[in-house]
Amino acid sequence: MTLIRTAAPRDLRRNGAFTAPHGARLPQRRPLPDAAQLITAAVVGILTIAMIAIFTLSGSVLTNLKIHYLTSGGNFLEKLHPATYLTFMATLLLLMRNGDPIGEINRAFSDAKLLLIHLFCWFCLLIQMFVLDRPFTVIIDTFLLPVLLCLLIWRLTPQQRRPLIWALHATMLLNILIGYYEFASGHRIVPLTLGSIIVMGEWRSAGLLGHPLTASGIIAAYVMALVLRPAVCPPLLIRIPLIVVALGSLMAFGGRTALMTVLAVLLLRGVIEAFSLIRGKRIPLLVAVGAICLIFAAVGLVFAAYSLGIFDKMLLRFSSDKGSAMARVATFDLLSHFQWSELVLGPSPVRVNALQSQLGLNYGIENFWVSCIVQFGLIHTILITLGLTCFTIELMRRSSPAAWAVLLLILMIAASSVSFSSKNIQLAQLVLLIALLLPRDPRPSAPPPQIRPRHPPVRHQEFS
Secondary structure (H helix, E strand, C coil), rough: CCCCCCCHHEEEEECCCCHHHCCCCCCCCCCCCCCHHHHHHHHHHHHHHHHHHHHHHHHHHHCCCCCCCCCCCCCHHHHHCHHHHHHHHHHHHHHCCCHHHHHHHHHHHCCCCCCCCCCCHHHHHHHHHHHHCCHHHHHHHHHHHHHHHHHHCCCCCCCHHHHHHHHHHHHEEEEEEEEHHHHHCCCCCCCCCECHHHEECCCCCCCCCCCCCHHHHHHHHHHHHHHHHHHHCCCCCHHHHHHHHHHHHHHHHHHHHHHHHHHHHHHHHHHHHHHHHHCCCCCCHHHHHHHHHHHHHHHHHHHHHCCCCCCCCHHHHHCCCCCCCHHHHHHHHHHHHHCHHHHHHHCHHHHHHHHHHHHHHCCCCCCHHHHHHHHHHHHHHHHHHHHHHHHHHHHHCCCCHHHHHHHHHHHHHHHHHCHCCCCCCCHHHHHHHHHHHCEECCCCCCCCCCCCCCCCCCCCCCCC
């Protein structure tokens, strides 16, 4: 007598042979996300918060929040920007994503070898800061933060970058609206400060970006991205008003260099488009009619704004710059007061501050390279310029041709203001605009060659 063993319901369910009565479906278990996906989601979330902090928590905002970021006092943790801590955290999470930190570092730098030169130059400058007992947090926020942000963004897919892009548009629009409000009302959301000194009598808006010149440069780069790369905001009915609103806000922020650079780029783009139309470029009829209507409407709005006196304050910036041109002349005269032995590794900060007060440079040395020579010395200025050049090459290699216009703006800002030579995150802001809004278009993959099967030759039989 043989015993027949019946399968238990657990075995039948395991083998897929168990079905619910009356044709009902059993609830299927969803596959749980693995650790790599969770870590990637955490990296994207932390980067989004860091990017919002970069465009909203300026030095003036942190000073107003009683955080000693630019002012004296406080502990060491207050001397680094909050976005720097978040970026370090996201970097550590990314290194642990696949359980192979060394492999992640190798993959990150395998296609960006020039960044190693930048990091080497930055490390040499860090050693000098320690040897000469000078504050080293300046070079972390200014020169290291942009590189870490790029390395993180380049490791994300286009779908994973979308929250960052949406947050970037939101923060830019927020600063533009605040700029209009401050210009129209004369009331500042955040007091304008230089260190611990509150600046009074300044009509230019600053928004949450800290300083009018910083805000002008960021908004100008945003306008260039919208104009030169339509894929930033594809719907035409949204992009055109956004360009007009952002371009008009440059009058409120009052940056002459940024405004003139944007107008020059727009004029050059218009000339190129007109030349293409003359050569026979075809455009849809509705687009042509809409463009003509917008041009006439823009001209009418410009004349109306001029008659209302909206441009008066900005035009006064060109006729009377309150000694800004003389300050730039005094900037180059500052180097003549030092001996070559002092300029090699940088003169004494006490002597530099005394000469700045004597020459009327209380607001800073308005040239990036001159300021770097005074702070770090000639040798390390050459090194950091070499490192930034290598970093720029890698950034341009991964960006669309429109990024060259933003690079021109960056060079203009560096040559005409304190810009990246002081402790700020302006370079990180401009680099984020390029990395997120102006990436290189993916190259279309060529279809695989079709191999036709070779048929054997047909042999004709001869019949006798």
